[in-house]
Amino acid sequence: MITKKEVEHLAKLARLGLTQKEINKIQKELSLILDYFNSLKEVKTEDIEPTSHPILTKSFLRKDEISSQPPETIQKLIELTPQKENGYIKVKSIL
Amino acid sequence: MGLHELTITQIHRGLIKGEFSALELTQAFLDRIEKLDKKISAFLTVTKNLALSQAKKIDEIISREEKIPILTGIPFAVKDIILVENVKCTAGSKILENYIAPYDATCIKKLKSQGAIILGKTNLDEFAMGSSTEHSAFFPTRNPHDNTRVPGGSSGGSAAAVATNFCSFALGSDTCGSIRQPAAFCGVVGLKPTYGAVSRYGLIAMASSLDQIGPITKTVEDAKIVFEAISGKDPLDSTSIETLKLQTTNYKLQNLRIGVPKEYFTKGIDPEVEKIVRSAIKKYEIAGAKIEEISLPYSTHHSLATYYLIMPSEVSANLARYDGIKYGFSTVDSRQSTVENLLDVYLKSRGEGLGPEVKRRIMLGTYALSAGYYDAYYLKAQKVRTLIIQNFKKALEKVDVIMTPTTPTPAFKLGEKITDPLLMYLSDIYMAAVSLAGLPAISIPCGKVENLPIGLQIIGKPFEEEKILTIADLFKKL
Numbered sequence: 217m218i219t220k221k222e223v224e225h226l227a228k229l230a231r232l233g234l235t236q237k238e239i240n241k242i243q244k245e246l247s248l249i250l251d252y253f254n255s256l257k258e259v260k261t262e263d264i265e266p267t268s269h270p271i272l273t274k275s276f277l278r279k280d281e282i283s284s285q286p287p288e289t290i291q292k293l294i295e296l297t298p299q300k301e302n303g304y305i306k307v308k309s310i311l
Numbered sequence: 312m313g314l315h316e317l318t319i320t321q322i323h324r325g326l327i328k329g330e331f332s333a334l335e336l337t338q339a340f341l342d343r344i345e346k347l348d349k350k351i352s353a354f355l356t357v358t359k360n361l362a363l364s365q366a367k368k369i370d371e372i373i374s375r376e377e378k379i380p381i382l383t384g385i386p387f388a389v390k391d392i393i394l395v396e397n398v399k400c401t402a403g404s405k406i407l408e409n410y411i412a413p414y415d416a417t418c419i420k421k422l423k424s425q426g427a428i429i430l431g432k433t434n435l436d437e438f439a440m441g442s443s444t445e446h447s448a449f450f451p452t453r454n455p456h457d458n459t460r461v462p463g464g465s466s467g468g469s470a471a472a473v474a475t476n477f478c479s480f481a482l483g484s485d486t487c488g489s490i491r492q493p494a495a496f497c498g499v500v501g502l503k504p505t506y507g508a509v510s511r512y513g514l515i516a517m518a519s520s521l522d523q524i525g526p527i528t529k530t531v532e533d534a535k536i537v538f539e540a541i542s543g544k545d546p547l548d549s550t551s552i553e554t555l556k557l558q559t560t561n562y563k564l565q566n567l568r569i570g571v572p573k574e575y576f577t578k579g580i581d582p583e584v585e586k587i588v589r590s591a592i593k594k595y596e597i598a599g600a601k602i603e604e605i606s607l608p609y610s611t612h613h614s615l616a617t618y619y620l621i622m623p624s625e626v627s628a629n630l631a632r633y634d635g636i637k638y639g640f641s642t643v644d645s646r647q648s649t650v651e652n653l654l655d656v657y658l659k660s661r662g663e664g665l666g667p668e669v670k671r672r673i674m675l676g677t678y679a680l681s682a683g684y685y686d687a688y689y690l691k692a693q694k695v696r697t698l699i700i701q702n703f704k705k706a707l708e709k710v711d712v713i714m715t716p717t718t719p720t721p722a723f724k725l726g727e728k729i730t731d732p733l734l735m736y737l738s739d740i741y742m743a744a745v746s747l748a749g750l751p752a753i754s755i756p757c758g759k760v761e762n763l764p765i766g767l768q769i770i771g772k773p774f775e776e777e778k779i780l781t782i783a784d785l786f787k788k789l
Contacts (some may be wrong), residue, residue, distance in 0.1 A: 223674070230627060230677045231634070231654070232670055233662025241667075242674055245732055249675060252733060253616050253688065259609060259695050266693030269520050269550065270700060270749030271506045271773055276549060292413040298641035307636055308643075308653040 217247045314339045315476040319385055319533045322479060326373055326384045333373065333384035337366040337428055340386045344430070344477050352452050353462075353472040355391050356399050357431040362386065365428045372426065382540055383426035388478040390469045391432035392439055393524060394513040395419050398429075402515045403437040403447040403465075406633050406640045406664030416513020417548065418482065418524050418541040425540060430478050433468030437666045438630065439489055439517045441465050442738045445729050446668045453725070454496060456762055460722040463493030469527045470497040480528045480537055484514055486521045487618050488717075488742025491754040494527055495717035495766025498756045501527045502534045502780070505773045506749030507552040509538075510545030518625040519550070521618075521746050531755060531784040538776060557777040564785060565599035570710030572607040575741055580719045584765055587758035588716040591767045594789035595714075595782075605706050605713070607744065609699055614744035617699065619736060620679050620692035621747070627676030630669065635660025671732060700748045707772050712782055715741050717754040717766030741768060751776045755783045 223243045227234045234242065299306040314336050317325065325331055341359055348354055369384045389395055392402045394412035396419075401407045415423065423429075436446035444452045444467025452467045454460040455475045462471040466483030470493035473481050483490040485503035494501025502525045509524045516522060526537035535557060544553040571592060576585055596602045609617075635641035635656045642650055642659035650656055665673070679688035706713060719740060728735040745752045750770055757767035767786070771779040 218678070222678075226674050226677045226681070229681065230673050231631075231657040231661055232665070232673060233658030234670070235662075238667070238670070242671060245671060246674060246678070248733055249619065249671075249736075250678075253620060255612055256616050256620075256691055256695055259613060259691075259698065261691060261694035261698065264694040264697050266690055267696040267700060268693060269506075270696070270747065271552065289413065296410065296413065296638040298635060298638075298644050305636065308650070308656055310653060 218243060218250060313476070315343050317479065318530050319381065319479055319536050322385055323381050323383070327379070333366040333369040333428065334363065336384065337362050337386050337430070340430055340478060347475065348477065350453065350458060351455055351471050351475055352450050353433055353468045353475065353477055354388070354431045355401060355403070355434050355449060355468070358395070358398055358429050361398065362428050362430050369426050369428065380425040381536055382422060384428060385479050386428040386430045387422070388430050388433050388469055388472045388481040389419065390435050390466050390481070390483045392435055392484055392515045393419060393482055394515070395429055395432070398432065400432065400515070401449075402439070403435040403449065404664065404666065404669070405448045406660070408640060410639055414513065417510040417545045419513060421541050433466070433472050433481060435468055436465035437669050438515070439465040439484055439486060440626070440668050440672055442488070442492060442735055443723070443728065444468060444493070445725065446666060448666050451725055454722045456498060456764060457722065460724050460763070461496065463496035463722060465489040466527060467493045470494050470499055470501065473497070473499045473527050473529060480526055480533055482524060482541075483527045484522060484524050485746070486518050486622065487746045488739040490525045490527060491717050491742060491752060491766065491768060492739060494754045495756070495764065496722035498764030499527055499529060500531055500534050500753065500755050500783070501525065502538055502753045502776070503745070503751065504538060504542060504776060505751040507550050508542045508554050508751070508774065508776065510543070510548040510551045512545055512547040516629040518622040519629060520625060521622060531753070531780055534753065535780045538780070554774060554776075557780070560777060560781065562778060562781045563599075564595060567595070567600040567712070567782070568710040569595055569600050569602050570605040570706055570713040571602060572605050572610060572706070572713060572715060574607055574611050575715040579737070579740065580716065581721065581760070583760040584716055584718070584720060587760065587765045588767055591757035591786070592714050594786070598789050603710055605710060607702050607706055609695060610702065610744035611740050613695060614699055614747055615736060615740055617692045617695045618743040618747060619675070620688050621696065623672040623676030624679045624689050625676070627673045627680065630665075630673055633661060633664065635664075640664040668732070696747050699744050703744070703748045703750060712779060713770040715768045715770070717741060717768040721760045721763035721765060745770055749773060751779055753779050753783045755786055757786065
């Protein structure tokens with residue numbers, strides 16, 4: 217059974233503001249779901265490589281260059297931000 | 312036959328012959344939606360002006376051109392997790408309630424370039440997390456065959472829209488059955504392409520190693536047409552792979568080897584569903600195919616457990632972007648703002664904007680990836696995933712295709728599973744292994760339990776969409 221402290225820790229890691237009621241509910245639900253995963257213990261996986269992508273492809277990266285965007289696109293993206301000022305995204309201070 | 316009942320090919324012929332205009336056709340769908348969607352609630356947004364202006368332009372083109380692409384003038388609906396430029400895209404969530412998409416998804420660009428007409432955005436479980444569309448932050452969608460029941464999920468709105476003839480086809484997305492299961496529950500066709508066959512650019516990400524966009528259609532032929540239009544390598548999605556143009560190969564049923572995995576017919580399947588699916592498979596046998604019982608170890612419960620470890624882990628990373636800073640709902644906007652610092656912005660925007668199922672999965676993923684648990688959970692799941700892929704590979708060397716039920720039961724009642732997350736997850740028991748292996752799979756209607764549709768799932772090797780589409784298409788002749 218996952219503890220309440222663990223649930224609160226996870227919520228902080230995931231940056232989720234949960235009410236006490238939500239924490240209690242999630243604690244019960246997560247415990248049940250985590251129990252379901254016990255079936256994987258019986259699967260023998262020594263010497264098995266993990267898979268991250270089901271269809272193997274050559275991984276390729278593009279050049280680390282800034283591709284300029286048209287001003288209308290930039291405008292649209294800035295419009296979508298909740299807090300903005302003079303074309304900049306406004307955030308609460310970090311330091 | 313009403314205009315709203317026509318297949319893509321029938322519409323195409325009708326438009327060329329001048330039997331009706333794109334405008335008439337579009338108006339017919341819009342009128343139907345306006346009259347009947349209050350009973351179904353398939354749509355979150357109806358893009359009436361966009362559709363009518365597109366239709367008028369298409370009619371001009373048709374009057375000038377001799378040849379038009381097959382999807383010209385075809386009205387379709389889009390799951391509200393795929394971006395259509397300048398149209399609201401909510402992902403079924405309050406956190407994106409007022410988000411206006413700044414660009415088109417690649418699949419939308421491709422369909423627009425053929426002249427297909429966008430009727431609106433359909434309802435879904437929030438961020439595609441669910442199997443019933445009941446987790447939409449806005450309202451549930453109802454199954455057109457029985458409106459006390461769910462249409463399935465997460466692409467429930469799209470499946471219901473196609474089943475009610477609110478559109479000629481719809482786009483959905485499938486991470487663990489979210490196209491196939493609602494298609495089965497609503498009695499329509501749903502295709503989940505091979506992972507990488509369709510670009511995910513413009514698809515709001517849920518689990519990046521599993522998500523695929525695919526068609527939900529009235530017929531298998533329509534699914535083939537739409538799949539051809541939306542598939543292909545995209546420089547904007549580095550996981551997309553070039554697919555070969557689909558030929559119309561004559562797959563003979565004579566001696567076709569069909570594998571039926573015994574693990575998909577054990578405890579938990581409704582005996583009526585088993586009867587119908589086995590008799591559907593029997594029809595292929597009568598036509599000359601060879602049925603072989605096979606074993607796919609770990610392909611049901613272990614696959615579901617593996618999926619419910621890998622997917623939430625990817626979700627916890629993909630949903631970190633909803634932070635109240637770049638877009639979407641922000642607690643800083645609300646009048647009763649007691650936001651003191653940056654952490655508050657995150658905690659409160661996400662706490663208020665995200666629904667319970669989404670939070671559950673983020674928490675699960677955070678746990679599976681956290682120090683001390685990573686090896687036992689996430690890494691273990693990735694290794695089991697390798698075994699599942701290997702098992703499918705071995706099986707598909709001995710047989711040509713694999714056939715299973717799409718779901719263990721017909722559509723369940725609204726409210727029946729919503730309070731028990733694990734019970735809800737179990738409705739996707741036949742979906743998970745295929746998604747983990749990235750294989751192409753189609754669900755076609757194959758019978759009914761009373762008036763509730765049942766789906767047959769046909770699975771192929773990677774990039775064998777053409778084979779499974781052809782074999783699925785033959786079913787109507789058996």
